[in-house]
Amino acid sequence: MQEVDIIIKNGLVITIDSNSTIYSKGHLVIDKGVIVEITDDESVLTNYQSKKSIDASSKLIMPGFVNTHTHTGNTIYRGFADDMPLKKWLEEYIFPVESKFCTVETVRLSAQLSIIEMLKGGTTCFSDMYYFEDEVAKVCDEIGMRAELGETLLDFPSPTAPNSDVAIDYTEELITNWNAHELVTIAITPHAPYTCNDDTLVKSKKLAEKYDVPYHMHVSESKYEVQQSLEKHNATPVKHLDDLGLWKDGDFAVHCVHLTEEDRELLKEKGIAVAHNPRSNMKLSSGIAPIQDLINRGILCGMGTDGTASNNNLNMIKEMDTAAMLSKVHTMDPTSLDAKTMVQMGTINGASLLGLDDKIGSLEKGKSADVIIIDLNQAQLIPMYDPYSHIVYSMNGSEVETTIVNGNILMENRQLNTINEEKILTEVKILQEKIKKEF
Ligand SMILES: [Zn+2]
Numbered sequence: 001m002q003e004v005d006i007i008i009k010n011g012l013v014i015t016i017d018s019n020s021t022i023y024s025k026g027h028l029v030i031d032k033g034v035i036v037e038i039t040d041d042e043s044v045l046t047n048y049q050s051k052k053s054i055d056a057s058s059k060l061i062m063p064g065f066v067n068t069h070t071h072t073g074n075t076i077y078r079g080f081a082d083d084m085p086l087k088k089w090l091e092e093y094i095f096p097v098e099s100k101f102c103t104v105e106t107v108r109l110s111a112q113l114s115i116i117e118m119l120k121g122g123t124t125c126f127s128d129m130y131y132f133e134d135e136v137a138k139v140c141d142e143i144g145m146r147a148e149l150g151e152t153l154l155d156f157p158s159p160t161a162p163n164s165d166v167a168i169d170y171t172e173e174l175i176t177n178w179n180a181h182e183l184v185t186i187a188i189t190p191h192a193p194y195t196c197n198d199d200t201l202v203k204s205k206k207l208a209e210k211y212d213v214p215y216h217m218h219v220s221e222s223k224y225e226v227q228q229s230l231e232k233h234n235a236t237p238v239k240h241l242d243d244l245g246l247w248k249d250g251d252f253a254v255h256c257v258h259l260t261e262e263d264r265e266l267l268k269e270k271g272i273a274v275a276h277n278p279r280s281n282m283k284l285s286s287g288i289a290p291i292q293d294l295i296n297r298g299i300l301c302g303m304g305t306d307g308t309a310s311n312n313n314l315n316m317i318k319e320m321d322t323a324a325m326l327s328k329v330h331t332m333d334p335t336s337l338d339a340k341t342m343v344q345m346g347t348i349n350g351a352s353l354l355g356l357d358d359k360i361g362s363l364e365k366g367k368s369a370d371v372i373i374i375d376l377n378q379a380q381l382i383p384m385y386d387p388y389s390h391i392v393y394s395m396n397g398s399e400v401e402t403t404i405v406n407g408n409i410l411m412e413n414r415q416l417n418t419i420n421e422e423k424i425l426t427e428v429k430i431l432q433e434k435i436k437k438e439f
Helices: 042-047 072-077 086-101 104-120 133-143 164-178 198-211 223-233 237-243 261-270 278-283 291-296 316-331 339-353 387-394 421-438
Strands: 002-014 022-031 034-039 048-055 059-063 065-070 123-130 146-153 184-190 216-219 252-255 273-276 301-303 371-375 400-405 408-412
Touching (some): 022 042, 042 048, 059 387, 065 252, 065 339, 072 086, 072 104, 072 421, 086 421, 104 421, 123 133, 123 400, 133 146, 133 164, 216 237
Parallel strands (some): 065 123, 184 216, 216 252
Antiparallel strands (some): 002 022, 022 034, 400 408
16 A cells, blocks of 8 residues: 555545546545556545545545736735826836835735735735745745746846846846745746836847746737837837747737737737736736637637735636636626636636646646635535536635645645734735835
């Protein structure tokens, strides 16, 4: 009999594999961070003895959510400035408060708070774009969270660096320090074509090519950004980046709200994926990204929450629900972005965007054990005819009972094992008072 770390048994298993396999009474065997068995054949379990056994009767077992775009360092500004357009929000509120309060210490605290919220909502991997990302990497390492981290590159001074050259050097150091890590990968992330000049964009792309790491940025988020690009470069942001020779298969663009026909064809032709953040786009009145149209063209789309300063949460279930509803109204087609498509976007497609689909995003033998267990015995989830429907339209995130990343149980029965939740929440409240006094 083989000794293994964890056996989860008797649960409704949604695998999100290529056949969309579902086991109504399935079992998962996990050892050394990897799924070694996934089956509904109970006799297989007799081959194993586990240190930890979880009975998942009346529970749903599925891969954790992959949040493809957020800014964990600004979660401490949740609700700081609401109900205004992107330009005003960024220039008059977010950039000034960040310039005063964004330090290594506040980024650490904000990342800790973000990861608590994510783990409690079933997210097991996130893609980050902020400052002092080395500190975020340390926090991920301490908690055991999976992430793809990118230092924001800007033409003006950032909290981390006085200019983009220093920020690019900082990013190179991040790659050297972290890319061999089991859970942390580094991406190259210029903020956007309107905050980075051509030189910064080209230099940062060269760095991405040198180390063969992912490359992504905000693109065509607002009408204003597109207008500005047309005036300055006589091209849309998507076209401008292509004119610079920057798009490469596997890169992804965040937002893509305002796209011309030519932009859409370019994204398809170059193999560029899209991170969809509908709640942030709605809240800032940026517009509606044409996701169903992009999917129809064969463009890979994943889900992101964006930062809590513009959402105001990191809840992937809410995000999937919003994306589905918004698309149905946008296209006036109720079949648009159906529940199963949304769950795929929130899991395996997100993993593909981050180049991690060989490792995570679905429950399959040989993949990393990034698993969530959801309590189905709750009024809002009864009755249940279709689990995909419930995940997108009926859950709110609080039903997630257990969250496992890389075979480590980070949350069990809603108790976090690798971070002191109460202590972090108290520290954030103290910081909030300081921010309030200054603004
Ligand atoms: Zn963003």
